[in-house]
Amino acid sequence: MSVNQGITLKVENIHKTYGREKVLQGISFEVKKGETKVIIGPSGTGKSTLLRCVNRLTIPDAGRIWLDGTEITHPRTDINKVRQSIGMVFQDFNLFSHLSALDNVRIGLIKVKKMVKGEATEEAMRHLARVGLEDKAAAYPAELSGGQQQRVSIARALAMGPKLMLFDEPTSALDPELIGEVLKVMRDLAESGMTMVVVSHEMGFARSVCNEIVFIENGVIVEQGPPEVLFEDPQHQRTRQFLFKITELYGKSERK
Amino acid sequence: MNFFELTYDILPALLKGTVVTLELTACSISLGFVLGIALALGRLYGNRPISAFSSGYIQFFRGTPLLVQLFILYYGLPRYDIRLSSFVAGILGLGLNSAAYQAEYFRGAIQSISRGQMMAARAIGMSRFKTIMNIILPQALRIVIPSWSNELIYTLKYSSVAYMIAAPELMAQGKFIAAENFRYFEVFLVVAFIYLVAVLIVSRALNVVEKRVRIPGLQMAQ
Amino acid sequence: MVTLELTFLLLVVGLAVGILLALGQVYGGKGLVLLSSTYEQIFRSIPALVLLFLFFFGSSFVGLNISAFLSAVLALGFRSSAYQSQIFRGAIQSISQGQMIAARSLGMSKFQAIRHIILPQALRLSLPPWSNEYSSVVKDTSLAYAVGVIELVREGRYIIVRTFEPMIIYITIAVIYFILTYAGNRSLGYLEEKLKIPGFETKSRKE
Ligand SMILES: Nc1ncnc2c1ncn2[C@@H]1O[C@H](COP(=O)(O)OP(=O)(O)OP(=O)(O)O)[C@@H](O)[C@H]1O
Numbered sequence: 001m002s003v004n005q006g007i008t009l010k011v012e013n014i015h016k017t018y019g020r021e022k023v024l025q026g027i028s029f030e031v032k033k034g035e036t037k038v039i040i041g042p043s044g045t046g047k048s049t050l051l052r053c054v055n056r057l058t059i060p061d062a063g064r065i066w067l068d069g070t071e072i073t074h075p076r077t078d079i080n081k082v083r084q085s086i087g088m089v090f091q092d093f094n095l096f097s098h099l100s101a102l103d104n105v106r107i108g109l110i111k112v113k114k115m116v117k118g119e120a121t122e123e124a125m126r127h128l129a130r131v132g133l134e135d136k137a138a139a140y141p142a143e144l145s146g147g148q149q150q151r152v153s154i155a156r157a158l159a160m161g162p163k164l165m166l167f168d169e170p171t172s173a174l175d176p177e178l179i180g181e182v183l184k185v186m187r188d189l190a191e192s193g194m195t196m197v198v199v200s201h202e203m204g205f206a207r208s209v210c211n212e213i214v215f216i217e218n219g220v221i222v223e224q225g226p227p228e229v230l231f232e233d234p235q236h237q238r239t240r241q242f243l244f245k246i247t248e249l250y251g252k253s254e255r256k
Numbered sequence: 257m258n259f260f261e262l263t264y265d266i267l268p269a270l271l272k273g274t275v276v277t278l279e280l281t282a283c284s285i286s287l288g289f290v291l292g293i294a295l296a297l298g299r300l301y302g303n304r305p306i307s308a309f310s311s312g313y314i315q316f317f318r319g320t321p322l323l324v325q326l327f328i329l330y331y332g333l334p335r336y337d338i339r340l341s342s343f344v345a346g347i348l349g350l351g352l353n354s355a356a357y358q359a360e361y362f363r364g365a366i367q368s369i370s371r372g373q374m375m376a377a378r379a380i381g382m383s384r385f386k387t388i389m390n391i392i393l394p395q396a397l398r399i400v401i402p403s404w405s406n407e408l409i410y411t412l413k414y415s416s417v418a419y420m421i422a423a424p425e426l427m428a429q430g431k432f433i434a435a436e437n438f439r440y441f442e443v444f445l446v447v448a449f450i451y452l453v454a455v456l457i458v459s460r461a462l463n464v465v466e467k468r469v470r471i472p473g474l475q476m477a478q
Numbered sequence: 479m480v481t482l483e484l485t486f487l488l489l490v491v492g493l494a495v496g497i498l499l500a501l502g503q504v505y506g507g508k509g510l511v512l513l514s515s516t517y518e519q520i521f522r523s524i525p526a527l528v529l530l531f532l533f534f535f536g537s538s539f540v541g542l543n544i545s546a547f548l549s550a551v552l553a554l555g556f557r558s559s560a561y562q563s564q565i566f567r568g569a570i571q572s573i574s575q576g577q578m579i580a581a582r583s584l585g586m587s588k589f590q591a592i593r594h595i596i597l598p599q600a601l602r603l604s605l606p607p608w609s610n611e612y613s614s615v616v617k618d619t620s621l622a623y624a625v626g627v628i629e630l631v632r633e634g635r636y637i638i639v640r641t642f643e644p645m646i647i648y649i650t651i652a653v654i655y656f657i658l659t660y661a662g663n664r665s666l667g668y669l670e671e672k673l674k675i676p677g678f679e680t681k682s683r684k685e
């Protein structure tokens with residue numbers, strides 16, 4: 001996959017404080033087009049906060065973020081426009097409970113992109129098929145398994161035609177046997193050239209798919225680099241300890 | 257005249273009053289519906305003054321008797337040369353009162369929708385307004401149905417209080433008839449029966465509606 | 479003040495009858511269940527004002543000579559009991575069956591189990607909805623005006639006849655009611671805090 005076509009996402013010196021708690025203290029990184037970055041770090045270190053800053057669901061106190069050269073953090077940027085180009089997948093799916101799978105995928109196309117209904121349906125079905133759920137189009141979220149719900153939510157994000165996909169622990173609310181189907185969709189997506197930032201502790205996925213792992217602790221990047229380097233020869237003791245702990249917890253090999 | 261003859265005799269007049277009762281109920285519940293949604297949204301999503309106004313309104317109307325609210329509208333306002341007909345004052349009073357209760361039901365329903373859905377909607381580029389219209393309200397309106405049904409029945413029953421400002425509804429008709437034939441108890445027995453039947457019919461009808469719009473997994477409170 | 483007196487009596491009547499009804503519905507036989515749920519349905523479906531008139535005119539109809547005040551206490555009190563019974567029934571039913579069985583296995587009679595195990599929990603659980611019922615009762619006392627009881631609104635009426643200031647008087651009355659409901663709810667909220675037992679629903683008392 002080509003990684004030199006320029007930079008899709010640039011994050012520069014992001015700070016965020018909640019009350020007295022300094023959650024992010026100067027995070028900077030870049031994601032090249034087609035690249036997949038996996039962010040890891042202990043609970044409460046601000047990984048979710050960082051992802052939310054990227055599409056301004058949370059407004060950082062300081063620092064700047066660019067998507068394809070457009071400054072997201074600029075107050076005059078039309079954020080609703082930018083958000084269409086950034087897909088986001090949440091830990092607990094957040095499907096719209098009153099809408100069928102099809103409508104979940106279609107509503108953004110109709111209400112935000114102003115597509116006509118027929119066209120939107122076709123497009124939505126295409127994305128449901130892509131995550132292997134065209135036969136569940138009529139089901140309501142409550143009628144789907146967790147893995148299926150997460151795949152619908154990926155389809156919902158993809159339907160908007162994003163340049164960048166953000167995943168916030170997309171498999172950690174799932175039963176172990178359902179994790180594989182979601183990771184497979186994500187791997188296919190990465191291989192198709194999508195630019196992705198993934199918060200996840202699925203180290204099998206990280207090893208086999210991502211270009212770079214970013215280890216965050218206490219609001220700063222401790223270390224980042226290709227998975228081989230981080231796993232085999234980390235520069236920091238903390239990185240080694242943390243990676244050891246999560247491989248113990250989540251297992252080494254990728255779940256299928 | 258025995259009780260059944262009496263009933264037969266007075267029923268037409270009472271049914272006329274029943275129609276007024278139903279009109280009063282329909283108008284005020286609708287007024288309360290629109291205002292209630294506005295108040296709930298104002299309280300949850302409004303800026304400080306709007307939110308404070310909404311909760312003040314809700315507290316005041318829930319904390320004071322409907323009778324006093326109606327008297328303020330019907331006897332208080334003319335002091336400042338605002339004269340409302342008893343029917344209009346009744347609708348206004350019942351509607352403003354119901355709005356406060358409906359607002360609380362809507363607020364509860366909205367708050368039961370996970371914050372994550374709001375976030376997901378914003379993340380695909382929906383504006384706040386669109387999110388409220390397309391994601392929050394369609395769910396809230398379904399979730400609220402059981403408590404809203406209670407509110408409708410409550411309004412139906414409390415529309416009888418409009419009798420105290422001389423609105424020509426069921427109670428007033430009853431009193432009017434009883435004043436002529438002096439059979440107060442029996443007349444009001446018939447009135448009570450009409451209310452009983454009306455309440456039963458309305459609650460059955462609402463049950464049907466609830467079943468119709470039910471969506472799997474969208475829990476309806478109560 | 480008549481309004482306070484009325485409120486107090488209505489709550490007492492409603493509480494006593496309401497608890498009995500609730501116990502009847504949960505633990506009673508078929509006949510008792512049918513009886514109390516019909517009672518509930520009737521008193522909840524007929525408007526308060528109509529009930530007032532029924533009791534007021536009904537008492538003389540059957541030859542009883544009771545005051546307007548007493549007929550108001552009975553009409554609104556029974557009405558409140560229907561609502562309160564629903565509150566208590568819900569609370570009792572939310573306490574697990576296991577607690578009853580545990581109590582009986584300690585050798586308690588059914589009555590003792592209800593008295594010492596079920597009710598102390600049910601009453602605590604009932605406090606928040608009961609606080610709503612309190613507000614309703616306070617406000618509904620104003621309806622006694624319709625049968626001539628000299629309560630707050632009627633007192634206000636007398637003052638208006640003298641002063642010709644309906645707006646000011648009615649607003650003042652509204653504020654008084656507001657204070658009554660607010661203060662009551664506050665105190666009940668305080669009581670709820672006081673009586674709170676951490677996770678009490680899951681623990682059974684040791685003897
Ligand atoms: N909206 C908010 N208001 C106040 N504090 C917040 C808010 N969001 C996050 N925080 C705090 O910021 C810190 C970082 O939270 P965040 O969810 O970003 O961590 P995380 O790295 O994603 O953790 P996890 O792995 O558990 O998901 C936490 O201590 C959290 O309590």
Ligand SMILES: [Mg+2]
Pocket residue numbers: 047048049168169
């Ligand atoms: Mg997180």
